[in-house]
Amino acid sequence: MPQRSALRRGDETRGEVTLSKVHALKQMAQAEIDGMAEVLIAASDQMAREPEIGHQEFKSAALLRDLLAQRGVLSEAGVAGMATAFRAELQGQQVRPRVAILAEYDALPEMGHGCGHNIIGTAAVGAFLALNRVIEQLPGSVALFGTPCEESTAPNAGGKVLFVRAGLFDDVDAAIMVHPGTRTLLSMRSSLAARGFDFHFAGRAAHAAAKPHEGINALDAVILTFNGINALRQHVKSDVRIHGIITHGGAAANIVPAEASCRFRVRAMSTQYLEEVAQKVIRCAEGAALMTGATLEWHEYANPYENLIPNQALNDVAAANLQQLGVTLDPEPVEGGLGSTDLGNVSHKTPATSISISITRDESVRGHSREFAAATVSDSGHAGLILAAKVLAMTAIDLIAKPDVLAAIRAEWQQALQEKG
Numbered sequence: 001m002p003q004r005s006a007l008r009r010g011d012e013t014r015g016e017v018t019l020s021k022v023h024a025l026k027q028m029a030q031a032e033i034d035g036m037a038e039v040l041i042a043a044s045d046q047m048a049r050e051p052e053i054g055h056q057e058f059k060s061a062a063l064l065r066d067l068l069a070q071r072g073v074l075s076e077a078g079v080a081g082m083a084t085a086f087r088a089e090l091q092g093q094q095v096r097p098r099v100a101i102l103a104e105y106d107a108l109p110e111m112g113h114g115c116g117h118n119i120i121g122t123a124a125v126g127a128f129l130a131l132n133r134v135i136e137q138l139p140g141s142v143a144l145f146g147t148p149c150e151e152s153t154a155p156n157a158g159g160k161v162l163f164v165r166a167g168l169f170d171d172v173d174a175a176i177m178v179h180p181g182t183r184t185l186l187s188m189r190s191s192l193a194a195r196g197f198d199f200h201f202a203g204r205a206a207h208a209a210a211k212p213h214e215g216i217n218a219l220d221a222v223i224l225t226f227n228g229i230n231a232l233r234q235h236v237k238s239d240v241r242i243h244g245i246i247t248h249g250g251a252a253a254n255i256v257p258a259e260a261s262c263r264f265r266v267r268a269m270s271t272q273y274l275e276e277v278a279q280k281v282i283r284c285a286e287g288a289a290l291m292t293g294a295t296l297e298w299h300e301y302a303n304p305y306e307n308l309i310p311n312q313a314l315n316d317v318a319a320a321n322l323q324q325l326g327v328t329l330d331p332e333p334v335e336g337g338l339g340s341t342d343l344g345n346v347s348h349k350t351p352a353t354s355i356s357i358s359i360t361r362d363e364s365v366r367g368h369s370r371e372f373a374a375a376t377v378s379d380s381g382h383a384g385l386i387l388a389a390k391v392l393a394m395t396a397i398d399l400i401a402k403p404d405v406l407a408a409i410r411a412e413w414q415q416a417l418q419e420k421g
């Protein structure tokens, strides 16, 4: 309630952009997105037909950059040391505030766009192009960051971590993105900090029947790593998740495996506790090496993901825009665990949020599934994409045009960062 009266007051006194002007700019942005709807939907569907996993999103990145180029917006490729990363900038009446809109476009092995990043990428580009129409009337600027490999499916995963490391979020006042799901809402839930480990064991091959005593079984070391970690599970906090796969288990049953490998993802609510658990997981692998006589080599295959710092004030801006678009927000699910996202790292640099947009009402459709990939190209997926582009554009307009709103968002963020530290 107090918020509402503050907005009304703003209408009379706002210096640079009146509320009625903000409203008009949002209308223009929406109309622009409606005009581009077919093109955006076609691009998203095209990405769904040719899904590319992290750091190999060459066609997807080119497709998104083409959409920009077709409307006269230049973009820069190969950002932050990643071939499939890109960025573009729109400058209005001044540089700051500067809002970043984040695009993802990587897919999952075997599941295609089972996480719906085709929608994230095209919605971000749609919003950015709509903002291009109104930016001259806004006292700020917008960056579009094409951030590869959000899914921890490929080495060097976590494109946003590399953007952060390259300093690209240093001059960003807030960062926004969308993520498709079954519900439309702004969440105040965090995400899990996560790290990824590859363990490789080297043993000695031998005839598994004639000379087993001469072999050193690297696969046993892998299995003992799993067993050690399974024993560890009882003695970690309940927010911890440890899950792994065997990436190499030997060549033939009649050869003692000389080489074997496994990959683990380790997650926890806080970065500090994650470090503690990660050390114990590493010791499980070291113990397995000791028991079998195999030698262990390990490395982190993904960039460490930090937990997400949610921001109520930023969420409120996006929620109000969804309501303006006639959307009733869904309740947060009561149950269900947390995942991880490299947006977490961004949220430690600047206030950030991911707006959840429903692309199917069927709650049985799980993320990271073929069914979810199919939902991205359905009618409700297409509608979700257009809604996503609109709410991104409208939220960016608010963030640039309403300095007091942005100040409140940043104050909340500063506070949260301090409490964490």
Ligand SMILES: [Zn+2]
Residues within 6 Å of the ligand: 115, 116, 117, 150, 179
């Ligand atoms: Zn995702």
